[in-house]
Amino acid sequence: MKNSKPHKIRWSFIIFFIPVALWLFLLIVFPHLELLKMSFTGTDFYGKSGFTLENYGEFFKEPIYWRTFARTALYSIFVTFIVLVISLPVTFYITKIAKIKSQGFLTILVLIPFWVSELIRVYGWIILLRESGVINKFLLKIGIFKVPHEMLYNDITMVMGLVYTSMLFMIVPIIGVMESLDDALIEAAYDLGAKKTTIWRKIIIPYVTPGIMSGSIIVFMLVLGSYLTPKLMGGKNALWFTEQIYNSMIIYFNWNQGAAFGFLLLLLSSLIIFVALKVTRQDFKEVVK
Amino acid sequence: MQIALSVKNLTKKFGDFTAVNNISFEVEDGKFFSILGPSGCGKTTLLRMIAGFHKPTSGIIEIREKNVLEVEPNKRPVNLVFQNLALFPMMNVFENIAFGLRRRGEKGPEVDKKVNVMLERVGLPGYGKKQINQLSGGQKQRIAIARALVLDPTVLLLDEPLGALDAKLREHMKVELKKLQVEVGTTFVYITHDQSEAMVMSDYVAVMNSGHFEQLDTPQNLYSNPASSFVAQFVGNNNKFIVGLKKDESGNFYATTPEGGQFLLSEPFDLQDQGTFEMYVRPEAMIINPSQGNKAINELNADVKAILFDGGNSRLLVVPENSKQELIVALPQNHQFDYIKAKDKIRVGWYPESAVCFKKSEEKIYEEL
Numbered sequence: 109m110k111n112s113k114p115h116k117i118r119w120s121f122i123i124f125f126i127p128v129a130l131w132l133f134l135l136i137v138f139p140h141l142e143l144l145k146m147s148f149t150g151t152d153f154y155g156k157s158g159f160t161l162e163n164y165g166e167f168f169k170e171p172i173y174w175r176t177f178a179r180t181a182l183y184s185i186f187v188t189f190i191v192l193v194i195s196l197p198v199t200f201y202i203t204k205i206a207k208i209k210s211q212g213f214l215t216i217l218v219l220i221p222f223w224v225s226e227l228i229r230v231y232g233w234i235i236l237l238r239e240s241g242v243i244n245k246f247l248l249k250i251g252i253f254k255v256p257h258e259m260l261y262n263d264i265t266m267v268m269g270l271v272y273t274s275m276l277f278m279i280v281p282i283i284g285v286m287e288s289l290d291d292a293l294i295e296a297a298y299d300l301g302a303k304k305t306t307i308w309r310k311i312i313i314p315y316v317t318p319g320i321m322s323g324s325i326i327v328f329m330l331v332l333g334s335y336l337t338p339k340l341m342g343g344k345n346a347l348w349f350t351e352q353i354y355n356s357m358i359i360y361f362n363w364n365q366g367a368a369f370g371f372l373l374l375l376l377s378s379l380i381i382f383v384a385l386k387v388t389r390q391d392f393k394e395v396v397k
Numbered sequence: 398m399q400i401a402l403s404v405k406n407l408t409k410k411f412g413d414f415t416a417v418n419n420i421s422f423e424v425e426d427g428k429f430f431s432i433l434g435p436s437g438c439g440k441t442t443l444l445r446m447i448a449g450f451h452k453p454t455s456g457i458i459e460i461r462e463k464n465v466l467e468v469e470p471n472k473r474p475v476n477l478v479f480q481n482l483a484l485f486p487m488m489n490v491f492e493n494i495a496f497g498l499r500r501r502g503e504k505g506p507e508v509d510k511k512v513n514v515m516l517e518r519v520g521l522p523g524y525g526k527k528q529i530n531q532l533s534g535g536q537k538q539r540i541a542i543a544r545a546l547v548l549d550p551t552v553l554l555l556d557e558p559l560g561a562l563d564a565k566l567r568e569h570m571k572v573e574l575k576k577l578q579v580e581v582g583t584t585f586v587y588i589t590h591d592q593s594e595a596m597v598m599s600d601y602v603a604v605m606n607s608g609h610f611e612q613l614d615t616p617q618n619l620y621s622n623p624a625s626s627f628v629a630q631f632v633g634n635n636n637k638f639i640v641g642l643k644k645d646e647s648g649n650f651y652a653t654t655p656e657g658g659q660f661l662l663s664e665p666f667d668l669q670d671q672g673t674f675e676m677y678v679r680p681e682a683m684i685i686n687p688s689q690g691n692k693a694i695n696e697l698n699a700d701v702k703a704i705l706f707d708g709g710n711s712r713l714l715v716v717p718e719n720s721k722q723e724l725i726v727a728l729p730q731n732h733q734f735d736y737i738k739a740k741d742k743i744r745v746g747w748y749p750e751s752a753v754c755f756k757k758s759e760e761k762i763y764e765e766l
Binding site for chain 1: 448449450469470471472476477479480481483485486487496497500501544545548
């Protein structure tokens with residue numbers, strides 16, 4: 109049987125689709141293909157370029173690379189976890205305990221810091237924490253410190269900065285889900301003999317898991333790919349893998365090496381998100397909805 | 398008989414507003430007790446105080462003669478079936494019912510057995526594996542009740558659980574719920590705004606209005622001997638006459654209408670406080686065209702305005718002579734009155750015992766009354 113019905117050309121669809129397709133292709137797919145090609149390219153002793161696995165091999169041969177890589181991954185997971193632990197009570201307070209009138213106000217309080225750029229926010233922290241900063245001066249004055257302490261440039265400060273810069277992206281998705289949680293479910297669990305911890309474990313967290321997962325994915329990717337905060341607050345001792353990419357490409361001008369590192373980072377984030385979704389038995393479609 | 402639940406002088410204030418005003422009552426073990434009242438009368442607040450979700454401003458709540466005011470909801474021997482049921486969507490039917498048992502630390506085959514017995518009891522054997530969103534309204538209803546009953550509470554509290562069901566299913570569930578209560582023998586405290594639900598299922602009904610009980614009685618007594626004008630209007634249907642009272646030489650009391658009607662009353666009244674009274678006569682107590690010459694019957698002439706056919710619940714809408722007030726008269730569907738057509742003139746009568754009379758009250762339950 110022949111399908112004789114001619115397909116009508118949907119011009120409106122084409123007009124709206126072209127910019128999206130161009131954007132996706134020119135800015136995302138095309139550069140990545142180029143980087144992928146680059147990452148498998150190397151120049152030999154005589155200056156001739158050709159296919160090589162050397163760029164990836166370098167990563168495994170040189171301990172500083174894969175150690176930074178593992179450190180970045182573990183710290184990103186850790187930061188995501190800390191952000192989650194802080195966000196759950198905050199969202200619960202905003203959606204369930206605060207009066208309806210103050211809910212909007214509280215949400216805006218969470219949002220306001222994100223009206224200024226990440227750079228300014230990080231400098232804010234630096235002003236507070238540096239050796240001659242506000243906190244040091246205050247503690248010296250009230251006599252807790254005898255001499256000023258350098259509070260910047262260590263892992264704890266860096267984690268704090270990363271938690272601070274990514275908090276919003278966890279709170280907003282969880283608020284969305286938590287709002288639809290019927291208060292009666294919490295009361296019913298309480299009535300049936302559950303303790304407060306059990307209510308969190310059995311009712312609230314399972315209910316908001318889609319929100320937790322979408323928040324975690326965003327926060328994890330933001331932290332994993334962040335550059336400014338680890339560089340400015342972590343200092344020299346706290347290497348982040350994005351810095352390795354930057355160093356390869358800009359300092360050593362080895363774009364092939366940087367491209368390989370970039371792809372390893374992409375692989376890592378995809379893998380961790382995939383595992384996290386499998387472990388929590390969440391559907392990706394459900395999470396991004 | 399042991400007292401399952403005893404409430405003494407219970408009051409709850411929200412700011413200046415008194416939601417529950419000095420209420421006392423007792424419920425015997427194994428009884429079906431209903432609290433009937435219009436929305437906003439404070440019945441939900443009362444129930445939530447018994448469950449433990451609100452702290453009373455003053456008063457005492459005792460369960461099996463033990464004061465439970467300081468006991469948290471998760472430790473009280475009462476369970477609540479919520480208005481919207483509040484089944485846990487993240488668990489299947491089995492886990493929903495087992496939730497309370499597991500919180501008590503029960504494990505393994507014991508839980509399995511109890512849950513399965515409960516599912517059988519509510520008529521849904523083998524439903525354990527189903528998800529909540531796979532159930533119909535009536536099934537969810539039963540699971541919510543099963544989830545509370547499986548814990549074997551001293552008192553089961555039900556907060557209008559039939560409200561969300563459609564009319565047909567609600568009729569069915571009324572009978573089911575009553576049968577279930579008789580079977581398990583648990584004390585039920587049921588709140589509703591639907592007088593038919595309260596009457597059909599309950600051993601005792603408390604009629605509640607703006608924070609206090611108007612009357613606590615058996616359904617039969619509520620219907621035939623309402624204690625106040627509110628109860629007369631809220632329970633069942635009633636025709637209201639605005640009347641004055643007078644007493645004749647032989648000591649009989651009469652209600653007189655502004656239109657000049659005069660109706661014998663069966664009870665004496667204290668005529669000290671003069672003023673307006675309200676007389677109530679039920680539509681089903683009205684006799685259409687009573688036999689002539691029966692002196693004991695109060696009679697009035699009326700025009701049939703419309704026949705409101707509704708099967709077994711059919712009624713006549715009539716307007717008495719020289720009056721604008723509409724009355725409702727029950728119309729039995731036994732062909733006896735098939736001759737009555739709209740715009741006919743008929744006589745309507747009732748025995749004095751069928752009428753009740755109260756001092757005119759200021760409060761209104763419905764805007765149109």
